Amino acid sequence: MKNLQPPQPVIVADLFPEILDALLELLASLSAEDWQQPTVCPGWSVKDVALHLLGGELGNLSRRRDGYSLTLGTPTSTWEELVIAINDWNQGWVQAARRISPRLLIELMALTGLQLCDYFRSLDPYVLGSPVSWAGPSPAPVWLDIAREYTERWHHQQHIRQAVNKPGLKQPRIMAPVLSTFAWALPRAFRSTPAAENTCVTLTITGESGGRWSVVQERGAWVLYQGAPDQPAAEAMLDADIAWRLFTHGLSQSAARQGLSVKGDQALGLRVLEMVSIIA
Secondary structure, X not given: OOOEEOOOOOOOHHHHHHHHHHHHHHHHOOOHHHHOOEOOOOOOEXXXXXXXXXXXXXXXXXXXXXXXXXXXXXXXXXXXXXXHHHHHHXXXXXHHHOOOOHHHHHHHHHHHHHHHHHHHHHOOOOOEOOOOOOOOOOOOEHHHHHHHHHHHHHHHHHHHHHHOOOOOOOOHHHHHHHHHHHHHHHHXXXXXXXXXXXXXXXXXXXXXXXXXXXXXEEOOEEEEEEEOOOOOOEEEEEEHXXXXXXXXXXXXXXXXXXXXXXXXXXXXXXXXXXXXXXXO
């Protein structure tokens, strides 16, 4: 289809140190009151979100680098069960870790964060690894898994920044890879949507960090592309700030709908509101 290209890899390993430094600087600037501010993550304060990020660093180093892991508990067989299990796991860690002081939390984050940066940069981004579940069940290239980890650190840092009224990391060099990674959730959002062969739906995210991505119905599956044809069946347009918050459960579908513009088939375009670019 004209103007469509296969999506390019999102290579972000070299950006991890920069967003880590920004996080450490941010956390070091917080007052005692700031640490207790509520965030968009239900029931979690700024400190809780920071503890969640620390838990992610510890888990990644233990599981990925060191080959040491524990199961989440009862085996899961559905997406819904996986979400519940991960939420329970995350909540258990945060509750146990609340005894850690802010000073020690920052020191631990610096230690584990640097080690994880080194680990991600040591990996071959083009080999196949584990699935990125919100993108699909098939094994994913390692670069997509690393990019997923990048978006996790970026969007939770944004949650902290929002809670304490600090400017976000929204420079295109930092934010554009986040949105490009989130776009890989587009086919899954349409997975149960029937359409004729070669039907195309385009997602346009506006702003300096945005871009255009399309899914095309090909032999019973929706396939992701970069770009947009001249006349897609539907085009959904979102501001970048609305898009990232919608895709990470930081904004409800009804609230995001107010900022969504759809050209063409309304039902197809509105399916973009189903995009989820996190597990839990």
